[in-house]
Each structure stands twice: as C-alpha cells, then as structure tokens.
Amino acid sequence: MTTASRLGSPATKPAAKTAAIERKTDDERRHENSVGWGMLLPACLLLLLFIGIPVLIAFGLAFTNARTISPNPTRLIGFSNFTRLFSDPTFWFALRNVAVFALVVVPVQAGLGLFLAVLINKQVRSSVFFRTIYFLPVITSMVVVSLLWMFIYQNDGMLNQVLGKITFGHWQAVDWLNNPRTAMAAIIVMSIWQAVGQHMLIWLSGLQTIPGELYEAAELDGCSTWQQFKNVTWPCLRSTRNMILITITIAALSLFTQINVMTQGGPRDTTTTVVFEAVRSGFQQQEMGYASAITLVFFLIIMLITGIQRRLIRDR
Structure with missing residues (x-):
C-alpha cells in the first residue's frame, strides 16, 4: 500500500469535510426550526383558544336563535x-x-x-x-x-x-x-x-x-x-x-x-x-x-x- 493510499486521496478530504459541514449545518437548521416552533407554540395555542375558537363559535351562533339564558333549546334559523x-x-x-x-x-x-x-x-x-x-x-x-x-x-x-x-x-x-x-x-x-x-x-x-x-x-x-x-x-x-x-x-x-x-x-x-x-x-x-x-x-x-x-x- 502506497503512502498516498494510506493517507487518502487529496481530493477526497475536502469533499468529506464539506459533507460534514453540510450535515452539521442541516442539523443546526433543524434544531433552530424546532426551537423556533417551540417558542411559537404557546402563542399559537393562545390565539387559537381566545381568538380562533370564539370566532368559529360566533360564526355558528349567527345562524341560530341562541340566547344567554333560555329554557328553549337553540335551533337554526338561517339568515x-x-x-x-x-x-x-x-x-x-x-x-x-x-x-x-x-x-x-x-x-x-x-x-x-x-x-x-x-x-x-x-x-x-x-x-x-x-x-x-x-x-x-x-x-x-x-x-x-x-x-x-x-x-x-x-x-x-x-x-x-x-x-x-x-x-x-x-x-x-x-x-x-x-x-x-x-x-x-x-x-x-x-x-x-x-x-x-x-x-x-x-x-x-x-x-x-x-x-x-x-x-x-x-x-x-x-x-x-x-x-x-x-x-x-x-x-x-x-x-x-x-x-x-x-x-x-x-x-x-x-x-x-x-x-x-x-x-x-x-x-x-x-x-x-x-x-x-x-x-x-x-x-x-x-x-x-x-x-x-x-x-x-x-x-x-x-x-x-x-x-x-x-x-x-x-x-x-
């Protein structure tokens, strides 16, 4: 085995180094994305709980005769x-x-x-x-x-x-x-x-x-x-x-x-x-x-x- 074969081809070393850097970059990017979504999740949950769901409920109630306190059941009344x-x-x-x-x-x-x-x-x-x-x-x-x-x-x-x-x-x-x-x-x-x-x-x-x-x-x-x-x-x-x-x-x-x-x-x-x-x-x-x-x-x-x-x- 020659010295060059033991040390590896000069062309393979930069390629391996570049691949390692790219893998590291991808891992860091995935980690940053997961951290970002984790920080964003509480705000999204609060928006969904206090804005999204009430808006959907209001949209549904607009087509009913719903009352705050009433013995009669709520029913659809269209427009x-x-x-x-x-x-x-x-x-x-x-x-x-x-x-x-x-x-x-x-x-x-x-x-x-x-x-x-x-x-x-x-x-x-x-x-x-x-x-x-x-x-x-x-x-x-x-x-x-x-x-x-x-x-x-x-x-x-x-x-x-x-x-x-x-x-x-x-x-x-x-x-x-x-x-x-x-x-x-x-x-x-x-x-x-x-x-x-x-x-x-x-x-x-x-x-x-x-x-x-x-x-x-x-x-x-x-x-x-x-x-x-x-x-x-x-x-x-x-x-x-x-x-x-x-x-x-x-x-x-x-x-x-x-x-x-x-x-x-x-x-x-x-x-x-x-x-x-x-x-x-x-x-x-x-x-x-x-x-x-x-x-x-x-x-x-x-x-x-x-x-x-x-x-x-x-x-x-």
Missing part, C-alpha cells in the same frame, strides 16, 4: 338574524357613527402624532420629558381616562368653567355628553387626546431611522425645512405611515370602551357604535345569536375597509 340586522335602524345609526368617528380620528390623530414626533425629534434636553408627558395618557386605563373626562364634560366641569372664565361669564354651560349635537364630538376629542402619544412614538421611531446624510444633502442643495420634509422625511416614512393608518383605522372602527363608560350609546343613539350594539344585544338583551350576526357583519366590513386601504397605500 333571519341578518334580515333583522339590515332592517334595524339602530345598526345603521351605529355604522354611521363609527364612520364619522373614523373619518375624523384617523387623519387628525395621525397628523397630530406626526407633528409632535417632528417637534420632539430634535435633540434637546427636554425631549425625553415631553415624550413621557405625551405618552402618559396611553398607559393610563381607558376606563380611568373616560371617567376623568366625564367630570371635565359635566355642566359644572372644568371645561365649562374655563370657557366661562375666558368669556368673562358669557358662556352658557353645556352638558357635552348629554347633548346630541356635542356628544360624539366630545368622544372624538377625548379619544384623540388619549391615543395620540402612542402614534407619536411610532412616528418618532420611523423618523430616527432616516439617515442624517439625506438631510445634509438636502441642505447643501438649498432645500427649505418644508422641502426637506416633503422630499426626504415623508417618503422615508412610507412603511411607518402605512402601519399607523391601518392600526388607527381598526382601533377607530372598534370604538367601545369610551361609549360604554361615558354615554351608553346616548343621547338618542348619537354615540352608539357597532361593537357597543353587539355587546348590548348579547349581554344585556341576551340575544347571543343576533349579537353574533352583528359581529360577523362588522368583521367583514373591517376586512373590506382594511383591504381597500392596503391596496391604496401599497408600495408602487
């Missing part, structure tokens, strides 16, 4: 709940109120959040202080915020007192939440104040990812502050802008807590929303089948609006 729903004026009032709320809140909240983010994006000493102040309403419970603003909106509340001081006593006190003309506007103002800090931080995170070299180049080209925002800042915030618009839209369409705490849908259904109507039908009136029909229809409406919105703001 009777949907026929009743589309002929119910309260549902159309609720849908109109939600549409008005979303049309006002989405642009105002997004625009105000961007304005605040641009203001505090400057590296100044007080920027951390203002970020904290603007974000405090977000981490406060919506129930607490709603109760606080209920006191502000009362006849003898702070808002009427301030307006009375400004007008030297000529202001006539308004019961903002019990007036059909002002109730929804009061809810809109409070909702924008409460959530604008959250979207300000999202805008701020997007602003801080923009390379400073782009602004330096714009300054060298003689661009004004508005031109820098128009040609540098706004295009670079495309992905952030898309996410914010979709999240604000979904949150606005799902308006519930403020209505449940502050107005209970009144006065005269001027602040009733679709989610509130579904909860009221299901738990107060105990008509779970009808409430499920409301949620199913509203789910399809949200999916349609979100799909249209994604198509309009998609990358071109």
Whole structure:
C-alpha cells in the first residue's frame, strides 16, 4: 500500500469535510426550526383558544336563535338574524357613527402624532420629558381616562368653567355628553387626546431611522425645512405611515370602551357604535345569536375597509 493510499486521496478530504459541514449545518437548521416552533407554540395555542375558537363559535351562533339564558333549546334559523340586522335602524345609526368617528380620528390623530414626533425629534434636553408627558395618557386605563373626562364634560366641569372664565361669564354651560349635537364630538376629542402619544412614538421611531446624510444633502442643495420634509422625511416614512393608518383605522372602527363608560350609546343613539350594539344585544338583551350576526357583519366590513386601504397605500 502506497503512502498516498494510506493517507487518502487529496481530493477526497475536502469533499468529506464539506459533507460534514453540510450535515452539521442541516442539523443546526433543524434544531433552530424546532426551537423556533417551540417558542411559537404557546402563542399559537393562545390565539387559537381566545381568538380562533370564539370566532368559529360566533360564526355558528349567527345562524341560530341562541340566547344567554333560555329554557328553549337553540335551533337554526338561517339568515333571519341578518334580515333583522339590515332592517334595524339602530345598526345603521351605529355604522354611521363609527364612520364619522373614523373619518375624523384617523387623519387628525395621525397628523397630530406626526407633528409632535417632528417637534420632539430634535435633540434637546427636554425631549425625553415631553415624550413621557405625551405618552402618559396611553398607559393610563381607558376606563380611568373616560371617567376623568366625564367630570371635565359635566355642566359644572372644568371645561365649562374655563370657557366661562375666558368669556368673562358669557358662556352658557353645556352638558357635552348629554347633548346630541356635542356628544360624539366630545368622544372624538377625548379619544384623540388619549391615543395620540402612542402614534407619536411610532412616528418618532420611523423618523430616527432616516439617515442624517439625506438631510445634509438636502441642505447643501438649498432645500427649505418644508422641502426637506416633503422630499426626504415623508417618503422615508412610507412603511411607518402605512402601519399607523391601518392600526388607527381598526382601533377607530372598534370604538367601545369610551361609549360604554361615558354615554351608553346616548343621547338618542348619537354615540352608539357597532361593537357597543353587539355587546348590548348579547349581554344585556341576551340575544347571543343576533349579537353574533352583528359581529360577523362588522368583521367583514373591517376586512373590506382594511383591504381597500392596503391596496391604496401599497408600495408602487
């Protein structure tokens, strides 16, 4: 046996080494995949338990006469709940109120959040202080915020007192939440104040990812502050802008807590929303089948609006 045959061919050694590396790489990849799925499994189980299964149950109940407490057995009634729903004026009032709320809140909240983010994006000493102040309403419970603003909106509340001081006593006190003309506007103002800090931080995170070299180049080209925002800042915030618009839209369409705490849908259904109507039908009136029909229809409406919105703001 020659020395070369004992040591092995020079060509076989690299091939064997490469095969060992590939086997090791495959083993590591399988191990990483198994670890990843293991970490993902609890979240998937929770989503299935608290979202997937309730959605399927609601879909099934929408075609029945199910009630929360009833001696009569549940039976299929076909599309009777949907026929009743589309002929119910309260549902159309609720849908109109939600549409008005979303049309006002989405642009105002997004625009105000961007304005605040641009203001505090400057590296100044007080920027951390203002970020904290603007974000405090977000981490406060919506129930607490709603109760606080209920006191502000009362006849003898702070808002009427301030307006009375400004007008030297000529202001006539308004019961903002019990007036059909002002109730929804009061809810809109409070909702924008409460959530604008959250979207300000999202805008701020997007602003801080923009390379400073782009602004330096714009300054060298003689661009004004508005031109820098128009040609540098706004295009670079495309992905952030898309996410914010979709999240604000979904949150606005799902308006519930403020209505449940502050107005209970009144006065005269001027602040009733679709989610509130579904909860009221299901738990107060105990008509779970009808409430499920409301949620199913509203789910399809949200999916349609979100799909249209994604198509309009998609990358071109």
